[in-house]
Amino acid sequence: MNALSMHQGKIVMFPNNDPKTKKSFKRNKGISRQLLLRLLEGNDSCGLEQIIPFPAEKIDVAEWVRLKCQFGCCQYNSNWCCPPASPDLEKASAVIREYSLALLLIGSRRCRDFYLSNARRRAEQVRSWKEVVGIERKLFLEGYDKAISLVSGACALCKKCTYPERCRFPRERRPPIEAFSIDLIGTLENLGISTQVAQETIDTFRYYAIILLE
Ligand code: SF4
Numbered sequence: 477m478n479a480l481s482m483h484q485g486k487i488v489m490f491p492n493n494d495p496k497t498k499k500s501f502k503r504n505k506g507i508s509r510q511l512l513l514r515l516l517e518g519n520d521s522c523g524l525e526q527i528i529p530f531p532a533e534k535i536d537v538a539e540w541v542r543l544k545c546q547f548g549c550c551q552y553n554s555n556w557c558c559p560p561a562s563p564d565l566e567k568a569s570a571v572i573r574e575y576s577l578a579l580l581l582i583g584s585r586r587c588r589d590f591y592l593s594n595a596r597r598r599a600e601q602v603r604s605w606k607e608v609v610g611i612e613r614k615l616f617l618e619g620y621d622k623a624i625s626l627v628s629g630a631c632a633l634c635k636k637c638t639y640p641e642r643c644r645f646p647r648e649r650r651p652p653i654e655a656f657s658i659d660l661i662g663t664l665e666n667l668g669i670s671t672q673v674a675q676e677t678i679d680t681f682r683y684y685a686i687i688l689l690e
Pocket of ligand 1: 556633637639642643644
């Protein structure tokens, strides 16, 4: 069995039955199954399980998402990738409208101390983040010049973000999905994907990232 056929079962082509999005798929070049398989190759050691192309208009944005960032998250006003430094709802919606196709990346990590150790969680977060940004770079080299990642969780590249002083890695940082006012659960529901909040420290950590593609 070759490497490509090993990954065949991990590719899900999201059915595009919406006449409006069919139009935009026709206008754009889309993404081939072959390329998706190549992107998965070599990345599964970091926990990446699926890459699902879908119409960008399935992305749900909502005001309440930013409210949750503002009230209840320690990253608010402390991280260059999070509100208020990230685009507001109006700006984020305008950016998303410029795309017809996006990729949903789903991965998981199961390690005993994931929910108990900040250092462990940060290490895993950075690994999955690098994986997603690496895929974005491959897509750019394939000619998808608009490709940009929305990652899982606030930027953790530095142990403590330098905000509001100059960012240490401005070329590497990417905003988390929520910092773009995206309702992740609502978006997953739009795609017919169900997910669960982890209840126990032994539960598998499931992460999601979105690459706005073209
Ligand atoms: S790279 Fe460092 S300084 Fe820049 S946003 Fe991320 S954590 Fe903050």
